[in-house]
Amino acid sequence: MSDKSSLHFNPNIAASPIYVGGASIEAIPKEYGLEDVIKMASNESALGPSPLAVEAVQQAATTLNRYPPMGDEDLRAALAESFGEGFEPDNFFTGNGGCDVLSMTAASLLNPGDECIICRPTFPVYDITARRVGASVVYVDLDPDHFTYDVEAILSAVTERTRLVYICSPNNPTGTTITAQQMETLVNNMPSHVVIIADEVYYHFVTTDDYPDSLAYVREGKNVVVLHSFSKAFGLAGLRLGYAVAPTEIARYLSRARESFHLSKQTLVGGIAGLQDKDHIEKTVALTVNGRNWLHQQLSELGMQVWASQGNFVLFKPPFPPAECSERLLKRGVIVRPMTQFYLPTHLRVTVGLPEENERFIAVLQESLAEMEAEGVPKEVAVEQDGGEFKF
Ligand SMILES: Cc1ncc(COP(=O)(O)O)c(C=O)c1O
Structure with missing residues (x-):
């Protein structure tokens, strides 16, 4: 083995936090003896993939010996067509x-020492990708009770060094949105050296x-x-x-960060087919919205603090430590997501499943809560956070 002490690692990459995804079904310990595990941890779609996309991907597999197209022109053309008037392929940037897309955006728009604004609790990938390129993160947290944006505070936090402001709406993990008026205020008052990333x-x-019409702002340049x-x-x-929709100057610039053959042929054709599968999207949305409402009501009836969500997931605060709760749910075959990496060490997030999965989740949650109550599990959550900064 050669000596590694003389290697020079990029300190930003070395120090950058690592994103931890939801546990996969395959990762559940065999000793749990579970046959039928359901994953409600990663905000995936319970209805499954678009059948049209699956067919296109399967067909593309027969040409795996060939490189895919260098670029993504067909996909961007399909995206422009699907959004209609006011958009052209050069408004899109794919990854x-x-x-x-977030990673390439951070690498393209942030330099070491630049600042970006992040509103916690939110998706941790903004933080990770910004820190990786040496940018400083300025937090302008959401209201701790309602998880709403404070647009005035965001505008006041903007400095000469600010380059990016991340607005996640619906916000993962809270499910809350920025209002149309708030977005209007933000866009109209943001200095011209700052880009708003509307996730x-x-x-x-x-x-x-x-809900804001953010694409209208892109159309307006x-x-x-x-x-x-x-x-x-x-x-x-x-x-x-994934893709970004941006004014052409920005989208063309961001596209320079893409690698040669960035997307596989399967990805390119699967995406185009998926875009056309309106029927599948409609079914997915209907199932999700119904399931979301049902879960919200059931969790409230169990006495849980729950936030009204506009996403395909519901955030709640269990009366026992989330890690303990999720472990007991896991042992009963249901994977949910503790929210520590999302800056919420006292909350859990459940992704909307099929109706029978939602019912099973509520049933095993009830069982787990009763079990913890009977065992006298302490309710206090031991919160260990860096710098004691978190206030949620
Ligand atoms: C708010 C938010 N943005 C972006 C993503 C990225 O999703 P993907 O990389 O799967 O397209 C996610 C995934 O969960 C998300 O919750």
Whole structure:
């Protein structure tokens, strides 16, 4: 073995936190003896992938000996067509999932020492990708009770060094949204050296009337980048496809960060087919919205603190430590997600499943709560956070 002490590692990469995904079904310990495990931990689609996309991916597999197209012109053309007037292929920038788009965006728009604004609790990938390129993160937290945005506070936190402001709406993990008026205020008052990243990967599931039309800002050429993903309503999380919609100057610039042959042929054709599968999206959205409402009501009836969600998941605060709760649910075959990495060490998030999965989750939650009560499990959560900064 050669000596590694003389190697020079990039300190930003070395120090960057690592994203921890939801546990996979395969990772459940064999000794639990579970045959029928359901995963409600990663905001995937319970209805499964778009059948049209599956067919396209299978067909593309027969040409795996060939390189895929260098670029993504066909996919961007399909995206432009699906959004209609006001958009052209050059308004789109694609990557291997929204995470990859976020990573390339941070690498392209942030330099070491620049600042970005993140509103906790939210999706941890903003933090990770920004720190990885040496940017400083400025937190402007959501209201701790209602998880709403404080637009005035965000605007006051903007400095000469600010480059990006991340707005996640519906926000993962709270399910809350920024209002149309708040977005209008933010966009209209943001200095021109700042780009707003509007992460709207859950937009299909929104039912509130008070939701911003962020794409209109892109059409107007404002410094707004809207993030979408095929992992949610399209049911294609395993395909790894996401994209940003941005004014052409920004989208063209961001596209320079893509690698040669960035997307596989399967991803390209699967995405185009998925876009056309309107029927599948409609079914997925209907199932999700119904399941979300049902879960919200059931969790409230169990006495849990729950937040009204516009996403395909529901956040709740169990009366016992979340790690303990999730472990007991896991032993009963249901995977949910503790929210520590999402800056919420006292909460759990459950992804909407099929109706029978939602029912099973509620039943095993009830059982687990009764068991913990009977055993006298302490209710206090031991919160260990860096710098004691967290106030939720
Ligand atoms: C808010 C938010 N943005 C982006 C993503 C990235 O999704 P993907 O990389 O699967 O497209 C996720 C995934 O859960 C998310 O919750």
